[in-house]
Amino acid sequence: MPQPPITFYGAHWCPDCHRSRQFLGEHQIPYRWVDIEQDSEGERYVLQRNNGKRIIPTIEFSDGSIMVEPTNAELAAKLGLKTKALRSHYDLLAVGGGPAGLTAALYAAREGLDTLVIERAAAGGQAAITERLDNVPGFDEGIEGALFGVKLRRQAERFGVELLQAQEVAKVHSHDNYHCIDTADGSQYSARALLLATGSRYRRLGALGEESYIGAGIHYCATCDGPFYKGLPVAVVGGGNSAAEESLFLVKFVERVTLLVRGEELKGSQVIREKALNHPKIDVRFHTGVVEFHGSRGKLSRVTIRNNQTGATEEIQPAGVFVFIGQTPNTAFLQESGIRLDRWGYILTGHDLVHGAERPAGYEKREPSILETTVPGIFAAGDVRAGSTKQVASASGEGATAALLVREYLKIT
Numbered sequence: 001m002p003q004p005p006i007t008f009y010g011a012h013w014c015p016d017c018h019r020s021r022q023f024l025g026e027h028q029i030p031y032r033w034v035d036i037e038q039d040s041e042g043e044r045y046v047l048q049r050n051n052g053k054r055i056i057p058t059i060e061f062s063d064g065s066i067m068v069e070p071t072n073a074e075l076a077a078k079l080g081l082k083t084k085a086l087r088s089h090y091d092l093l094a095v096g097g098g099p100a101g102l103t104a105a106l107y108a109a110r111e112g113l114d115t116l117v118i119e120r121a122a123a124g125g126q127a128a129i130t131e132r133l134d135n136v137p138g139f140d141e142g143i144e145g146a147l148f149g150v151k152l153r154r155q156a157e158r159f160g161v162e163l164l165q166a167q168e169v170a171k172v173h174s175h176d177n178y179h180c181i182d183t184a185d186g187s188q189y190s191a192r193a194l195l196l197a198t199g200s201r202y203r204r205l206g207a208l209g210e211e212s213y214i215g216a217g218i219h220y221c222a223t224c225d226g227p228f229y230k231g232l233p234v235a236v237v238g239g240g241n242s243a244a245e246e247s248l249f250l251v252k253f254v255e256r257v258t259l260l261v262r263g264e265e266l267k268g269s270q271v272i273r274e275k276a277l278n279h280p281k282i283d284v285r286f287h288t289g290v291v292e293f294h295g296s297r298g299k300l301s302r303v304t305i306r307n308n309q310t311g312a313t314e315e316i317q318p319a320g321v322f323v324f325i326g327q328t329p330n331t332a333f334l335q336e337s338g339i340r341l342d343r344w345g346y347i348l349t350g351h352d353l354v355h356g357a358e359r360p361a362g363y364e365k366r367e368p369s370i371l372e373t374t375v376p377g378i379f380a381a382g383d384v385r386a387g388s389t390k391q392v393a394s395a396s397g398e399g400a401t402a403a404l405l406v407r408e409y410l411k412i413t
């Protein structure tokens, strides 16, 4: 039998590999799968092609070229896939195909509204790259994140939602009663109402050397990359709930965790805090930050840390470093949109627009609805919205609410 033209090097537990494999699967593109945890030849090949870095997915094409951790847009471009919508104008356009965007879309489509969702990666958002979701109502035994993403997409499509994947929205602008978006590939779409549901992403430290060793010793997701460090010492950076929680997750398989906390205490849930502080495999170092990451042959080898009270510096040699210092909302594309953001970049909606702030134009005769932004007819839901609770169930709930508010808005315009 002839070999498929694509060889996919990955590991069964790697969420980015799930995403790219799902993308290939959705487009029925054949490929040869090499699990580098099982295949030492495959692992050697990945190291050789990536200058000694064990980065997956690494995907090799028939022309001998490789793509490393490609986005779906990059894969789509490489594979020459069609990523354009059927029409250029819709009743509702949702930016972001996570739980908020897809729930809103399926509600709107069920109401008979022509609905387009534009997603820069794969459907499901952050929920789909999560190994397992245990707290989503209705899934009594939990559900794999990737499967949840597939189910969300299928359910939305069953009601007639049109979904573009691998398309990044680069700009939002409005004129008259039209809300328009430009995608990174130069396409334009317009709608009577727009929903912004673009979620957020992990924040970086900005320490010297950080960019050089991302994926080669520095990570932002324990579920994704923790299993690379079985039996090895790692460091975790951060003083909040997620740093403590992820440390407790990592100690299930790493040798020990050095938890570097810039302040004088751990913040967040008391139960989690106490568990981390009392865990025999977690060494918590307060008043300590990272100064520089060092490496050799493209791989992280040591980290300079500093006690910010005494100024003393020290070198530690964890096999890997996991950074958990919060998230940044995906709102950079809103710069010229007229949409008001809070000081962290999250989108302000409803009550926050008119209380203690200048009333935005367009709301002279009515109050903005609870999920409406400074621009009437543009709504926000889920993790990207100021005050959201950063959970799947609440993002879906906001998506459903947004769709019902859109229905009301369309009645008055």
Ligand SMILES: Cc1cc2nc3c(=O)[nH]c(=O)nc-3n(C[C@H](O)[C@H](O)[C@H](O)COP(=O)(O)OP(=O)(O)OC[C@H]3O[C@@H](n4cnc5c(N)ncnc54)[C@H](O)[C@@H]3O)c2cc1C
Pocket: 095, 096, 097, 098, 099, 100, 101, 118, 119, 120, 121, 122, 123, 124, 125, 126, 127, 128, 129, 130, 132, 133, 134, 135, 136, 167, 168, 169, 170, 197, 198, 199, 200, 221, 223, 330, 333, 381, 382, 383, 384, 389, 390, 391, 392, 393, 395
């Ligand atoms: C590792 C991890 C574990 C988690 N575990 C849980 C859990 O166990 N339980 C739980 O309830 N929650 C969990 N969460 C949180 C949960 O995943 C989020 O709260 C939820 O996914 C938010 O949904 P959302 O639709 O608002 O945003 P997202 O899920 O972030 O979706 C936003 C989507 O918008 C897309 N996008 C962004 N910018 C653009 C653009 N310019 N153009 C087009 N598309 C764009 C993104 O690619 C993304 O797919 C976890 C999150 C992470 C990262």
